[in-house]
Amino acid sequence: xxxxxxxxxxxxxxxxxxxxxxxxxxxxxxxxxxxxxxxxxxxxxxxxxxxxxxxxxxxxxxxxxxxxxxxxxxxxxxxxx
Numbered sequence: 001x002x003x004x005x006x007x008x009x010x011x012x013x014x015x016x017x018x019x020x021x022x023x024x025x026x027x028x029x030x031x032x033x034x035x036x037x038x039x040x041x042x043x044x045x046x047x048x049x050x051x052x053x054x055x056x057x058x059x060x061x062x063x064x065x066x067x068x069x070x071x072x073x074x075x076x077x078x079x080x081x
Contacts, residue, residue, distance in 0.1 A: 011049035013041055014056060025062055032059040 015038075018030030027034050033041075037052050044052070 011046050011053065014053060022063055025059070027059055027063070029063055032056040032063070 014031040014033065016030045018028075020029045021027065021035065022029050028038065031038075033052060033056070037044075041049070
């Protein structure tokens with residue numbers, strides 16, 4: 001038996017097993033793919049997979065913006081004048 005039979009030459013999924021869909025952006029907060037891209041991944045050509053992967057960093061920027069939270073409220077001293 002030869003090992004090359006078990007070697008796959010394909011673009012791997014960016015899935016990190018944190019599968020939660022952002023309610024506004026409608027993309028997974030773990031891998032940044034759309035539901036449609038996730039569902040079609042196994043049928044996509046290597047070039048189509050690479051095209052999706054190239055778009056992910058830009059999508060990540062849209063989801064990493066924080067609205068504030070406690071740190072935003074406490075990091076600036078209140079104006080007491």
